[in-house]
Amino acid sequence: MRILLIAPQPFYTERGTPIAVRLLAETLCDDGHQVDLLTYHLGTDITYPNLTVVRCAAVPGIRDVPIGISLKKILCDISLSWRMLRMAWRTRYDVIHAVEESLFPAAFLNVFQKRRLVYDMDSLLSEQLADKWQALRPAIRVLGALERAAIRRCDRVLAVCEDLAQKVREYVPAQNVIVLPDVPMPSSVSSIDNELLREHLRAGEILLLYVGNLEHYQGIDLLLTALSHIDASHSYKLIVIGGAADHIEQYQRKAAELGLGDRVQFLGPRPVGALTHYLDQADILMSPRSLGQNTPMKIYSYMQAGKPILATRIRSHTQVLDDTCALLTAPTPEALAGGLVRLLQDSPLRHALGTAAASRVEAEFSLPVFQRRLRGAYEGLAVARGDV
Numbered sequence: 001m002r003i004l005l006i007a008p009q010p011f012y013t014e015r016g017t018p019i020a021v022r023l024l025a026e027t028l029c030d031d032g033h034q035v036d037l038l039t040y041h042l043g044t045d046i047t048y049p050n051l052t053v054v055r056c057a058a059v060p061g062i063r064d065v066p067i068g069i070s071l072k073k074i075l076c077d078i079s080l081s082w083r084m085l086r087m088a089w090r091t092r093y094d095v096i097h098a099v100e101e102s103l104f105p106a107a108f109l110n111v112f113q114k115r116r117l118v119y120d121m122d123s124l125l126s127e128q129l130a131d132k133w134q135a136l137r138p139a140i141r142v143l144g145a146l147e148r149a150a151i152r153r154c155d156r157v158l159a160v161c162e163d164l165a166q167k168v169r170e171y172v173p174a175q176n177v178i179v180l181p182d183v184p185m186p187s188s189v190s191s192i193d194n195e196l197l198r199e200h201l202r203a204g205e206i207l208l209l210y211v212g213n214l215e216h217y218q219g220i221d222l223l224l225t226a227l228s229h230i231d232a233s234h235s236y237k238l239i240v241i242g243g244a245a246d247h248i249e250q251y252q253r254k255a256a257e258l259g260l261g262d263r264v265q266f267l268g269p270r271p272v273g274a275l276t277h278y279l280d281q282a283d284i285l286m287s288p289r290s291l292g293q294n295t296p297m298k299i300y301s302y303m304q305a306g307k308p309i310l311a312t313r314i315r316s317h318t319q320v321l322d323d324t325c326a327l328l329t330a331p332t333p334e335a336l337a338g339g340l341v342r343l344l345q346d347s348p349l350r351h352a353l354g355t356a357a358a359s360r361v362e363a364e365f366s367l368p369v370f371q372r373r374l375r376g377a378y379e380g381l382a383v384a385r386g387d388v
Helices: 016-030 071-090 100-112 125-132 134-152 162-168 220-228 245-257 272-279 297-304 333-345 347-364 367-383
Strands: 002-007 034-039 051-055 095-099 116-121 156-159 177-179 206-211 236-241 264-268 284-287 309-312 327-329
Touching: 002 016, 002 071, 002 100, 016 034, 016 051, 016 095, 016 297, 016 367, 034 071, 051 071, 071 100, 095 100, 100 116, 100 125, 100 134, 116 134, 116 367, 125 134, 156 162, 156 367, 162 177, 177 367, 206 272, 220 236, 220 245, 220 333, 245 264, 272 297, 284 297, 284 333, 297 309, 297 347, 309 333, 309 347, 327 333, 333 347
Parallel strands: 002 034, 002 095, 034 051, 095 116, 116 156, 156 177, 206 236, 206 284, 236 264, 284 309, 309 327
Antiparallel strands: none
């Protein structure tokens, strides 16, 4: 089929959603579909058989778009939507595949130009808007109604987690809603694959590793406070990979204020392709996330590494993790500290949790499972092409 894949992000960049979009596009291309991937003016071009990357017009003055909703993102979305309308008018696509907020212009187009419409759903956008801008909270019912109206026009909804799928099934036929979770991030050969994290540790210290951005919802404040509650007799060091410079500076100050200066080290960003290299060196992997429902993509890589995971008991984690494959605690400093002490003291438990996590990700969240689910969704669309 001829597919227009709309990705409202800088593409390609090494962060969660663009990585998932690349995996999606390559899987569709491998199945013989012709894919035009429409994205922002920002990012690195990639080449792949059957794939054409098309960019919207550059928005003057915008050289980067941060994660999450922002004015920069909205301006880029306007440019993207205009380019989408022009492309769809000139080319007869069999399927419009809309990622995140590109659903809205795609659903509008669908009113006038019938095409199979697939929605790649990572969140409830109405709730995101209301959370970001409190002034919109009184209008959340209207925003929600507009979102539901757009989703009802879809032939397939690919929900990233079961919680989202359950909500959508309330107003979309259940057979049209497919849960399509993320998978472990791909690894690649990196020029820094010889970087040894244990060079930052003293002999005998257990290596705790956190990887990811340092936004407030990631729970870094929670983690540092938890570490300050742990008795000094325990031998460990926390290495943090990722984060913007201002966030690193902020949390370095906090660590020093809590007396953790020699217990915590912030290394800054590293290439996503080197993630496996770093995870393999850890003794315990940390995810102290304090907010959210969607499972962060890195959790699947954590699981694949076969190392014990210490995580908070919130829906971001419990949709994938349970007590058989991770040590889950309440999202409080005291509970997180207690869980960490237990793992520090119990080597057999660490081994058992890591082994169970690796087995689960292979069975339920591997690349072949992702590809099989995506192909199943598209096979249904191909059967119905005749009435488009």
